[in-house]
Amino acid sequence: MLPMNDARKTVFLRSPIHDDAVAFLKADARLDVVTWDNARMDNWREEADAVILRGMDLPGEDIRAAKRLKVIGRHGAGVDSVDVAAARERGIVVLNTPFENSQSVAELSVTLMLSAARRVVYADHLVRNDGWAEGRKGKGCRELFRNRVGFVGYGRIARMTADILRNAFEMEVVAYDPKIPAEFWQERDDVVRADTLGDLFAACDFVSINLPRTPETTGLISEAVLGQAKPGLILVNTSRGGIVDEVALATALETGQIGAAGMDVFEQEPPAPTHPLLSLPTFIATPHYGGATEESLRRVACSIARETAQALFGTATESYRVA
Structure with a gap:
């Protein structure tokens, strides 16, 4: 587990996710939430303690360049779009949602x-x-x-x-x-x-x-x-x-x-x-939308939001951890 730390953490939502998940994160006073449409997004490598991704790659060079990154949350079950080995090298927690879709x-x-x-x-x-x-x-x-x-x-x-x-x-x-x-x-x-x-x-x-x-x-x-x-x-x-x-x-x-x-x-x-x-x-x-139902998208987004927040403060659920 990550060490306990009550300092405010910055979470970058690099892809759009369900509104309920965004609201959940923004309601947590411990978190500074930067959404995909915010001009700060270009600075995620300098500012992010955590990132949440949906439908995009996170290569090793980006992971190694992220100065404060501690948690990567993958919206969905597959993690082939994330360089998990590079994350492990840096001790970064990688999460997915293996059940919800x-x-x-x-x-x-x-x-x-x-x-x-x-x-x-x-x-x-x-x-x-x-x-x-x-x-x-x-x-x-x-x-x-x-x-x-x-x-x-x-x-x-x-x-x-x-x-x-x-x-x-x-x-x-x-x-x-x-x-x-x-x-x-x-x-x-x-x-x-x-x-x-x-x-x-x-x-x-x-x-x-x-x-x-x-x-x-x-x-x-x-x-x-x-x-x-x-x-x-x-x-x-x-x-x-x-x-x-x-x-x-x-x-x-x-x-x-x-x-x-x-x-x-x-x-x-x-x-x-x-x-x-x-x-x-x-x-x-069909356009890779197997998990893209209204019900599933809400479940996945809310779960990865919850698990990412918990991982930042040392309490992630083990069954959601890939690394």
Whole structure:
């Protein structure tokens, strides 16, 4: 924990966050709060005891240049945009919100599965472009009911998504996650463990990607893995871009090896208008907004505001600490 210190601290909100979280911070007499639209923002490296970030990078050079920085609060679960190693070098606390947006992301995963299976975006296009009769044929449409869904990574969000699919559609759940100990699988009768990625892709009708992006997971869903997929498999990714080889996925969609796909994340965001996936009628894209519901944005912002304030005065919750 940080040492106790009752001196007034300066918190820079480098990105817009929910009004309730801003009000919470400003109500704390121990804090001087500088918002994203304040002219002082240019001086954050000199003045900030803490920064709160949403949707922006914090590279190592900025962390090393910040003279007073003690706490970095990341609005959201992923911390790949923050140089955590540089923060550790300086003894700076890094916080995230690993719990608050899980429901929203799980709901989007299910939404993308349903939309891809029923080709909702393409059907909408047909209705708007004199294609009503063609749309009514339901060509390529699939059901989720009693089909098999696989998860690459079986953490909190994956398990929430699995619960929805199991209860609503009686889906059989398979998961691949070599980091989960053997005892977990032995104690569960509601999920089947896949020994390899190839086994999972070959056995499932739907696959959801639920992994952080790391050097080990970058490019994990490769051309070779996609080539092992059960023909017509529907793929969804709401975790991080770069885990799926996007060029290989475009090819697999064009050949029909992958029946449809929905992705909330891309290797480069936003993707270029000429991205090969964006021209395919069997592909659905959303703008990395899995956690961006009204309810989730308030929960995340209020939690990171609370935890950042507490960390500055030595009482951060351990489960929110990354470093």
